[in-house]
């Protein structure tokens with residue numbers, strides 16, 4: 213598909229064509245953090261191009277709070293600017309090469325929730341963590357299971373991953389020990405960014421997803437499996453996941469994902485009416501790619517997710533809890549049925565018991581110091597184009613060499 217629709221020189225396969233227009237926060241040597249839109253190899257400085265102070269705050273929150281009419285109006289304006297050569301003189305001074313910008317966390321995150329909506333992931337983890345029990349708990353097909361995470365440890369792509377330390381105790385050990393995690397892992401996920409808050413006490417109907425959610429980013433929910441396995445019973449994930457969760461800098465608007473919408477997979481169990489999403493098509497045909505040191509190790513398919521983000525939002529608010537501007541909820545690890553479709557090293561190495569081989573034959577299980585992990589994704593766009601989500605990356609650095617605090 214040609215991108216000749218723009219006076220800008222856009223490669224056919226850019227992934228950042230006029231049909232995408234993802235929003236993020238960038239800075240340069242002479243531009244303080246502000247809102248930009250990625251287009252081809254450039255960032256359009258919205259603070260400069262629009263003159264609207266909403267784009268000068270250094271987070272997307274104020275713009276996201278303005279709601280769908282404002283989102284659509286800006287999208288139409290930017291599309292016109294980049295299409296009609298009459299606007300070239302106005303727009304060109306506000307285009308910055310993407311290679312020259314520093315990206316920041318796109319939103320000031322209020323609450324962070326992580327779901328568990330891949331059936332393949334849940335069954336795999338159930339088999340690895342709870343051998344001898346049914347892989348899925350009895351509630352799994354009746355509600356999208358989730359937990360509240362730690363908003364303060366969300367960080368933008370590229371933030372170093374300091375190997376966390378903590379308690380662990382394998383079943384064969386008599387007592388817990390303390391030290392750097394020996395089972396550091398990734399979780400390749402997709403995140404949904406709330407723009408318009410909901411009203412406390414008023415659940416968001418499953419059909420009102422797009423009235424609240426602005427867009428989609430990539431998430432890597434770094435996880436220390438040894439800490440997690442010891443601490444998680446009975447209240448769920450805590451320190452094994454709260455040390456860092458990385459997000460991609462570009463938020464792809466839902467408006468760019470119309471061609472990616474799809475029916476979720478068939479489900480055998482009827483759900484309560486508030487979760488009934490018949491006909492809504494909020495499955496999304498995203499293909500994730502997980503790279504370790506540049507080498508492709510997994511391609512998790514998001515269209516296989518059992519619960520959709522519309523159902524997740526409905527469930528998140530059904531008890532009267534409200535969402536606020538900047539809230540982020542993540543899908544849960546994206547894993548498909550294939551061995552090479554698993555979104556965590558826990559699954560790729562079956563709990564460490566079945567190492568997988570890199571191209572040069574090196575057997576691998578969990579993350580080693582110095583490892584760099586990148587998660588990318590694309591989705592179909594209109595007219596045969598592709599929508600790129602950019603990437604979320606992180607490099608593992610050694611744990612701090614300090615003793616745990618002791619009272620003395």
Ligand SMILES: O=C(O)/C=C/C(=O)CC(=O)CC(=O)O
Nearest residue numbers: 327328329337338399544545
């Ligand atoms: O099954 C468990 O005990 C825990 C599984 C996870 O680590 C899941 C989690 O963070 C949610 C997800 O990413 O799917």
Ligand SMILES: [Ca+2]
Nearest residue numbers: 326399433545
């Ligand atoms: Ca997770």
Ligand SMILES: [Mg+2]
Nearest residue numbers: 292293296299
């Ligand atoms: Mg015009």
